Amino acid sequence: MKPAPFVYRKARSLDEAVALLGSHADARLLAGGQSLVATLNMRLSAPALLIDINGLPGLDRIETKDGTVSIGALTRHVAAERSEAIARHAPLIAKAIPHIAHPAIRNRGTIGGSIAFADPAAELPACLLALGGEVEAQGPKGMRRIKADDFFKDLYETALAPGEVLTRVHLPAATADTRTGFAELARRHGDYAMVGLAATARAKGKGLSDVRLAFFGVGNTPLRARRSEEALADGDIDAAVSALDLTPHDDIQATGAEKKHLAGVLLRRVAAQLMEPRA
The missing domain is CATH 3.30.390.50 (CO dehydrogenase flavoprotein, C-terminal domain)
Structure with a gap:
């Protein structure tokens, strides 16, 4: 089976992605695509507009500062799996990632995509909740943070508002205890x-x-x-x-x-x- 027809747009900036997402009630974001492409092919998803956010600057960085590990939404699973900063400062993520699917999936799948998709059987949403982390989202009204305990609402449903793009995940850095x-x-x-x-x-x-x-x-x-x-x-x-x-x-x-x-x-x-x- 092939996807239903859709319009494809490549966002060149985060602001453009937010604007495109807000311009159409039936739009979806494409990052790693490891879940979305499958649902498109089975016509479980049939958006009128597909917004490609791959390559947006700054959204694939892993940073540690002031006791917090920040992971950009476009960070590939494989990059987090190989990251010394993740292994040292976010060991729970390091333990979980090898369990995610297979290497081919981890080469393309993204941290932000996994959390935003909110599959109840997926590893990373549970890790975010266990760590008491936060999600950062950018939307028409600006940036906001959402606590993990408030983020997952129901089956594949999150607290992201219409037009919001998940941009980063913030986790407390591990300490000696x-x-x-x-x-x-x-x-x-x-x-x-x-x-x-x-x-x-x-x-x-x-x-x-x-x-x-x-x-x-x-x-x-x-x-x-x-x-x-x-x-x-x-x-x-x-x-x-x-x-x-x-x-x-x-x-x-x-x-x-x-x-x-x-x-x-x-x-x-x-x-x-x-x-x-x-x-």
Whole structure:
């Protein structure tokens, strides 16, 4: 199957991209295209206007400043995977990226595209939520930041307003007491996860504080398990597993009951990672 007809425009600046996006109610942005092109070919998406933002200056940079890691929306997965700054200052992202699809996909897919697409089974939205990061967006009314806890609204729906372009992702840089954990279960490496978990915490003596557990593949958005966070901060892993209040739906990969069981398995694995001293 081939895409429905559309008009293609190449944006030369961020302002032009915002203007084009606001000029038509049925417009889509093209960055890496690893999700969009597939939906175009299957005619699940049929925009009248396709705006190519590849090559916009400044949106493919990774910067660390004042305790924050900023990742441009057009940063390719492979660039983040190979980045020394990401490995040092955003280790959770470094752990997650090798699980994203396959090398060919990571060569083209973008950090911003993955987060803006908001697939509930994708790794990076859950990482953003676990890190308590922020999304930066540029729109007709200027620039604004949106906290991760407020960004993911429903299935493939985010807090981006009409005409807004996601431009950067801001993450707190890891410190000596930062602990991270990541695990997922998939049929094959590179497949979407049946269940996944991204987590962060701070070391506090022999225990943990500020625990954030973000599950993916178990709902319409990445989900925090707040009761389990509290139990894990108290050092009780069994209670953390018992406190999981996830209600996954059945799908072609597993029943909801199986997914909830697997979520508990992953929680135990990730809890062990969080207790490990940072390398």
